[in-house]
Amino acid sequence: MDISLFGIFVTVAIAHFLALLSPGPDFVLVVKSAIRNEGKNAIGVALGISSANALYIGLCLIGVGSILAASVTIMVVLKIIGGLFLIYLAVQALRASKSSYNNFALAESTNDTSNKSTFLKEFITGFMSGILNPKNLLFYLSLFTVVLTPDVGFTFKLGLGIWMTVVVFLWDLAIIYLLSTRTIRSRFTKAAYYIDKVTGALLGLIGLAIVKSALVKQ
Numbered sequence: 001m002d003i004s005l006f007g008i009f010v011t012v013a014i015a016h017f018l019a020l021l022s023p024g025p026d027f028v029l030v031v032k033s034a035i036r037n038e039g040k041n042a043i044g045v046a047l048g049i050s051s052a053n054a055l056y057i058g059l060c061l062i063g064v065g066s067i068l069a070a071s072v073t074i075m076v077v078l079k080i081i082g083g084l085f086l087i088y089l090a091v092q093a094l095r096a097s098k099s100s101y102n103n104f105a106l107a108e109s110t111n112d113t114s115n116k117s118t119f120l121k122e123f124i125t126g127f128m129s130g131i132l133n134p135k136n137l138l139f140y141l142s143l144f145t146v147v148l149t150p151d152v153g154f155t156f157k158l159g160l161g162i163w164m165t166v167v168v169f170l171w172d173l174a175i176i177y178l179l180s181t182r183t184i185r186s187r188f189t190k191a192a193y194y195i196d197k198v199t200g201a202l203l204g205l206i207g208l209a210i211v212k213s214a215l216v217k218q
Contacts, residue, residue, distance in 0.1 A: 005156055012143050015086070015206045016164050018199045019139060020171045022093060027175065029129050033122055034176040044119040046172035048126025053168045056130075056137045057161040060144045061154075075145065079214035082142025086207030089139075093200025098193050140164075142210070 026049050033042040130136055144157070178184055
């Protein structure tokens, strides 16, 4: 891997992981499942969410890649849109009030061991949660505009897609095992507000950098 590809990989990997650190609907769903179900069944949610992410990544690679490669103008426009979307996520995170993070407490209040689900049901729930969230598609599109160019080979793109899918699964898996206990869950909830602010600011900087790179090449 040459230096330019390594730089692309690091940029995309960091932006992707920062997005995972920011608590959202999938986080709440994973925590609820971890608290209400045994670890084996809760893994279904993690697998469902990562499968939905994999589908969106595949669509970005196959459906969008050929269009971008054929038009420099579309490439620039999508880079700007993708960068602006990252900035939008950053603004949303920075504007959120502390009270909005109280919703994470809902997961803790559903600790009903008499109403456990099955692995398949949890998988479907996780998949539907990920696939019905349009922000996932837009986020991956914004990231892949950095690598969907004729200069970057398909093998590299595929490897990056597999990397992000695996990271999503492992992150959700870590949440299941680390945040299923009340003590750790409570501590993370208290820090979620500040984590969102830091990751939001960094995503905003990355979004600005993407927009700037697109405009400079014009």
